[in-house]
Amino acid sequence: MRVNGAEVTCEIEARLLLVHFLRDHLGLTGTHWGCDTSNCGACAVWLDGEPVKSCTVLAAMAAGHDVRTVEDLERFGELDPVQRGFMECHGLQCGFCTPGMLMTARALLDRNPSPSEQEIREAISGQVCRCTGYATIVRSVQWAAAEEAGTRVADSS
Amino acid sequence: MSRFVNNDLRPIGHGRMLRKEDPRFIRGKGRFIDDIALPGMLHLAILRAPIAHGRVLRVDISAAEAHPKVKLVVTGAMLADRGLAWMPTLSNDVQAVLATDKVRFQGQEVAFVVAEDRYAARDALELIDVEYEQLPAVVNARTALDPGVPVIRDDLAGKTDNRCFDWETGDRAATDAVFARADVVVSQDMVYPRVHPAPLETCGAVADHDPVDGTLTLWCTTQAPHAHRTLYATIAGLPEHQIRIIAPDIGGGFGNKVPIYPGYVCAIVASQLLGRPVKWTEDRSENLTSTAFARDYLMHGEIAATREGRILAIRTRVLADHGAFNGVAAPVKYPAGFFGVFTGSYDLEAAYCAMTAVYTNKAPGGVAYSCSFRVTEAVYLVERLVDCLAHELDLDPVELRLLNLLQPEQFPYRSRTGWVYDSGDYETTLREAVRLAGYDDLRREQAEKRARGELMGIGVSFFTEAVGAGPRKDMDIMGLGMADGAELRVHPTGTAVLRVSCQSQGQGHETTFAQIVAEEIGIPPADVKVVQGDTDQTPFGLGTYGSRSTPVSGAAAVLVARKVRDKARLIASAMLEVSVTDLEWTAGSFHVVGDPTMSVGIRDIAMRAHGPGDLPDGVDGGLEAQLHYNPENLTYPYGAYICVVDVDPGTAAVTVRRFVAVDDCGTRINPMIIEGQVHRGLTDGVGMALMEILAFDELGNCLGGSLMDYLLPTALEVPDWETGFTVTPSPHHPIGAKGIGESATVGSPPAVVNAVVDALRPYGLRHVDMPLTPSRVWEAIRGNAQPPC
Numbered sequence: 019m020r021v022n023g024a025e026v027t028c029e030i031e032a033r034l035l036l037v038h039f040l041r042d043h044l045g046l047t048g049t050h051w052g053c054d055t056s057n058c059g060a061c062a063v064w065l066d067g068e069p070v071k072s073c074t075v076l077a078a079m080a081a082g083h084d085v086r087t088v089e090d091l092e093r094f095g096e097l098d099p100v101q102r103g104f105m106e107c108h109g110l111q112c113g114f115c116t117p118g119m120l121m122t123a124r125a126l127l128d129r130n131p132s133p134s135e136q137e138i139r140e141a142i143s144g145q146v147c148r149c150t151g152y153a154t155i156v157r158s159v160q161w162a163a164a165e166e167a168g169t170r171v172a173d174s175s
Numbered sequence: 176m177s178r179f180v181n182n183d184l185r186p187i188g189h190g191r192m193l194r195k196e197d198p199r200f201i202r203g204k205g206r207f208i209d210d211i212a213l214p215g216m217l218h219l220a221i222l223r224a225p226i227a228h229g230r231v232l233r234v235d236i237s238a239a240e241a242h243p244k245v246k247l248v249v250t251g252a253m254l255a256d257r258g259l260a261w262m263p264t265l266s267n268d269v270q271a272v273l274a275t276d277k278v279r280f281q282g283q284e285v286a287f288v289v290a291e292d293r294y295a296a297r298d299a300l301e302l303i304d305v306e307y308e309q310l311p312a313v314v315n316a317r318t319a320l321d322p323g324v325p326v327i328r329d330d331l332a333g334k335t336d337n338r339c340f341d342w343e344t345g346d347r348a349a350t351d352a353v354f355a356r357a358d359v360v361v362s363q364d365m366v367y368p369r370v371h372p373a374p375l376e377t378c379g380a381v382a383d384h385d386p387v388d389g390t391l392t393l394w395c396t397t398q399a400p401h402a403h404r405t406l407y408a409t410i411a412g413l414p415e416h417q418i419r420i421i422a423p424d425i426g427g428g429f430g431n432k433v434p435i436y437p438g439y440v441c442a443i444v445a446s447q448l449l450g451r452p453v454k455w456t457e458d459r460s461e462n463l464t465s466t467a468f469a470r471d472y473l474m475h476g477e478i479a480a481t482r483e484g485r486i487l488a489i490r491t492r493v494l495a496d497h498g499a500f501n502g503v504a505a506p507v508k509y510p511a512g513f514f515g516v517f518t519g520s521y522d523l524e525a526a527y528c529a530m531t532a533v534y535t536n537k538a539p540g541g542v543a544y545s546c547s548f549r550v551t552e553a554v555y556l557v558e559r560l561v562d563c564l565a566h567e568l569d570l571d572p573v574e575l576r577l578l579n580l581l582q583p584e585q586f587p588y589r590s591r592t593g594w595v596y597d598s599g600d601y602e603t604t605l606r607e608a609v610r611l612a613g614y615d616d617l618r619r620e621q622a623e624k625r626a627r628g629e630l631m632g633i634g635v636s637f638f639t640e641a642v643g644a645g646p647r648k649d650m651d652i653m654g655l656g657m658a659d660g661a662e663l664r665v666h667p668t669g670t671a672v673l674r675v676s677c678q679s680q681g682q683g684h685e686t687t688f689a690q691i692v693a694e695e696i697g698i699p700p701a702d703v704k705v706v707q708g709d710t711d712q713t714p715f716g717l718g719t720y721g722s723r724s725t726p727v728s729g730a731a732a733v734l735v736a737r738k739v740r741d742k743a744r745l746i747a748s749a750m751l752e753v754s755v756t757d758l759e760w761t762a763g764s765f766h767v768v769g770d771p772t773m774s775v776g777i778r779d780i781a782m783r784a785h786g787p788g789d790l791p792d793g794v795d796g797g798l799e800a801q802l803h804y805n806p807e808n809l810t811y812p813y814g815a816y817i818c819v820v821d822v823d824p825g826t827a828a829v830t831v832r833r834f835v836a837v838d839d840c841g842t843r844i845n846p847m848i849i850e851g852q853v854h855r856g857l858t859d860g861v862g863m864a865l866m867e868i869l870a871f872d873e874l875g876n877c878l879g880g881s882l883m884d885y886l887l888p889t890a891l892e893v894p895d896w897e898t899g900f901t902v903t904p905s906p907h908h909p910i911g912a913k914g915i916g917e918s919a920t921v922g923s924p925p926a927v928v929n930a931v932v933d934a935l936r937p938y939g940l941r942h943v944d945m946p947l948t949p950s951r952v953w954e955a956i957r958g959n960a961q962p963p964c
Contacts, residue, residue: 038293047210048203049428052375053459057882060375088203101201105193108851112681113200114207114375114426119409139890142268146882148375148427151854154889 021046022062022090030077034115037061039077040087048088048117048169051093052146059145062118063087068155069122071144091124099162099169100124110144111149182870184701186763186776188694191847194686195700196679205424208379208396208786213452218245219431219445220296221438221455222286222303223465224278224579226324227314227536227875229307231274231285238302238897244295246304247449250286251275251917259444261330262410264433266510268501270539272437278307279499280538281877282464284437288520289445289453301456312536312875313337315964316496319533326498327534327766331943338496344515346594353488353525357479361567366561366944366962367552369471369496369537369869371463372544372877378466379456380439382446390417391446395439398421398432398678399718400532401661402655404710406790408651428680430543431467433504433720439718458513460880467504467540470871471496472552472706473962478560486579488525489518491556495532495541495758498701502539504720506650506657510540512542512549513641515592518782519557520601520639520813521579526591536875545859545920547642548721554638562635562932566941571618572635572929573609576594577602580637586907590736590789594641595813597905597913604901605637608815608837611899625937629734630822634930638922639705639813642914646851647805652717658805659723660714663692663739665799666799667785669767670702673735676716677728679710682916683848684724688732690844691910695742696777697763714801722812722914725844726905729805732953733909743780746798749791750775751785763844810905810913814838816857816926822934826951831861831892837899838918842911845898849915854896856919862888864927868946 019026021044025130028043040046040063052060054073064086091098098121103109110116119142126133126141133141138159139152147155177850199205236248251273252261261269272283286303290296303736313319313327319337328334354360381394393412397403401421408415425432438455445453455465473494479487495504495511511530518526542548565572581588588596608614617633624631647656662674673692677684689703693739706712714726740760747765748755751773758765766782767773777798784790784798819833836853843849868884869879879885904911924945931947932940935956943955944962954960 019682026481033294041209042212042293045212046203047207048205050207050376051209052377052883055881058375058459063323092202097201104201105197108194108847110197110200111425111683111851111855112375113196113205114427114681116200116205117203120201142887145889146375146887146889148373148429148887149855150851151856151858151896152893153896154851156890156895166725 019083020087021085022087032078034077036072036075036077037079040072046087046089050117057117057146060115062121062145063119064125069125080094082083088120091120099128099165100159102166103158103162103165107154107158109150109155115145115147116174119147119155123162126131126159127163181330184520184699186699186880188690190342192690192700192844193612193800194683194684195681195689196685197740199894205374207424207426209395209456211394211423213381213383216454217291217449217450218291218293218296219287219289219442219453219455220300221284222300222440223461224274224281224283225286226278226307226309227281227312228279228310230277230310231305232308233306234286234568235304238606239299240473242295242299242302244291245288245299247289247445247768248286249444254444259440260410263442264434264500264502265504266501267507267667269499272440272603276330280536281875282461282538285930287441289449293464303416308682314535314871314873314875315825316494316533316535337500339534340510341527342511342530346525347527347717350488350490350525354477354479354490355951357487358482359480359567361560361563362475363560363563363942365942366558366964367470367472367474367555368945368963369468370430370544370863370867371869371885372429372469373463373885374427374429375433377457377459377462378436378438380412380442380450381451381454382442383926384443384446387451390419391443392419392421393443394421394423396425398428398680398717398720399712399809400678401676401709401715402652403435405655406653407599410440418466420710422678422851425680429545430469432680434467434502435494436466436623445819459882464877464880465538465883467543468538469540469543469544469546470552474556476560478564480564484568484578486521486523486577487562488523488752489557490578491517491528493528495530496537497532497537497541498535498539500539503541505542506614506644506651506652513547514549514553516590516594516639516641517553517556518548518590518592519554520581520637522581522585523591529954537871545917547640547917547921548644550640551921554921555925558638559928561930563941573605573614576605576635576637580605595808596639596886597808597907598903599811599813600901600903601637601813604813604837604839607899607901608817608835609793611837611897612817612835614817621673626822630824630934632820632930632934633820634818634926634928634933636816636922636929639921640721640918640921641809641811642917643806643810644721644723645809646807648810655717657717658803659716659728659731659734660801660803662714662800662801663735664779665739665781667782669698671698672706673732674706674713675732676713677719677724677730679719683854684725687844687848691729691732692736695733696740698777723914725912726810726914727804727806728910729912730806730909731802734804735800735802738802739798742794742798743777745791745794746783747775750780807907808840809909812838812840812913812915812918814918814922816922818926819932820928820934822931822952827949829865829919829952831894831927833897834894835903836919838915839901840915840918841902841908841913843900843902850898852915853898853919856917857896857923858888858893859920860923860927861893864924864945865947
């Protein structure tokens, strides 16, 4: 599979979960393991551009596919706007759900650059945060959307 | 209207600055327990009891031991040979590390396996064959003391029933007398169901015992690393100086990570036996079924008042379900935690509580989930009772509270149960909440909707918290006084390192504590590094829970910074060649009184303290200090909450439409972080009021063992929070700050329940027990409301 743009080839057990493959075999510990039942979303990563819960994806199923994790959001020393938004709007406290939230937020903004509050809440509704009460996460995504809108205006001028 | 400003780089501390810990978390570079990997590390998994109560007849580990990847299998009998089968709890009870005689709750630890990888360890658990003789399970606290009920704790010498303890507070006779002459008495049974803190990161540990030098390093999900170190020295007989506890980044705690769990002890034993690092991490089911639950109080409350609504007294009987072992993490003199503050925010003539706590075949715990040592249950009791009284007298719940709230001139106020509230201006806070909510408009809207058959409810709660345990004359855990240390070093170039004994689980200590020091010594928060969570690197103290970090460690940080400043003043007087009495400290520098051009700041003083040349007589080199802070009292933050709900008459589903929270936590250090703490607690409150319950069937099977069954609020169940604040400083805290970490968890459940009950008023209902799920509300509407357990 390709992980964050790099080819990875490994012999693995057929039952190995993608979340454990990323964490234990590749050392990408930004993706977290929170519930085993696809309820909490701490393990959310992208599979071919779509957010998935890596605790219920077999690593073997990802063979030949593209996986993207939180470690790939910052590129060339530039933080992704969603990362900046979470810092600016206090969208995190303990930081455990944050990587999954960031990956979902990035995917949302890629397909919907100016989501409503309700659309943001629906997008992250498969993920649990025990610290923020979600309002600041919503504001963080809105901040990123506004930032990107501003950036695009600047680019086109 | 905040009087605070952004201040990241300015030489002043308090204010809304962004968090210093965020850059690592938003990059996925936090370091949580399961991120720790050491060379040669093995993985531990625990076999747990499938039944709630049964005798352990036989444990056959031979097949597991034969698994090619297994390095070690240990049973309770093997631990017993080492004297480690039982360990003390934080409440002077004992708890089995691994079961030897009986299993006493579903999910109890029975044996463990250490293997080369986590999958193999799990595989090997399947190979352990345990034979049980099943015993009847004691599940219902109401019948736990009945004759003939099996005795759960037959391990305790002479134990003949399931009584855990009896406790009372207040004046029974005086309270009975007030009740006897009161115009109005309202009583109500209410259940605060068993719930679970469910931090997103489960518990875990990595133990690394060095067989050569005898040291034990334990990375561990702990909110109290120093207390854990002392207890491991006691439990395992290790010399305390050879134990190092490191709490790395903690993925939420909420009290769930205060106790010592059997898994930590198992990891230590495994590393000792194998001479290799051993990691244990729970899965979600293990976390929900075996670690510290919260609440589980069955309460009968009574409130006495005059016909006009003047509250006279509160009387309550409580049946507390403590599970199979008394694992309550509270100061030892307070077996019911701080439930004694059930008199709330009101000026009463008398109050009395009688409590019986029982053992049942459920997991141990009780004090957790941001409960402020049971203030949560107390506030729920009184705020529901006040609403029941309002219902009975047909009074508006805001008006009834305004009639009875303590007045500013009554502080410090000694409650009828002996708690000394430090400061408050309650009416101002309640009126601010009423203003922000547009309360009168809401009532008008409700009246219109009721006329159309729509169900809209407005719920009010006013709570007083008791946090920052605590004065060591009264408060200790396992003989450890609840004081906290701080150590501050200012480097020659004027940057600083603060070492504290508390431990963040997301509260932002690296930011808040840097701000405290920055404010006191006049350097930017960016120049203060905060070290926490490593017993070899920080001074002794009891850690972070019960909203005690800012009240206790925060005070220690203030005072240690002032101690540094006092020394700096001596050096400044030499540098400016004036007497110390001619110096004043303003805006982060020492100034010569009457000559504004003559001043010197900490940076120049720090270099002088470390540089060449003589210092004033009696002044040592360097610029650092250390101290322990023993709080003279708790701090008493408070707040007024207003919740607006809509109930769908067709489905009985409750929607929280608005939530207004006005909190007073005294001096506010970082308003952004404070609001974040409030938002979290409000979400807890909605979760507990509407969704969360750890229920059990009659066999003692836990029905909430996964996040499919134990429901937590998502972004769709909570509104955009509306927060406000007032500022009434604590008179005894050095900067007037009070704790805020749990206020909203404490104050919001009654607001939500009061709102739902208010919405259901057309059905004549005065009370419905949590959780207010659609099915439970549906039954209530039809007159079939039953307690949830």
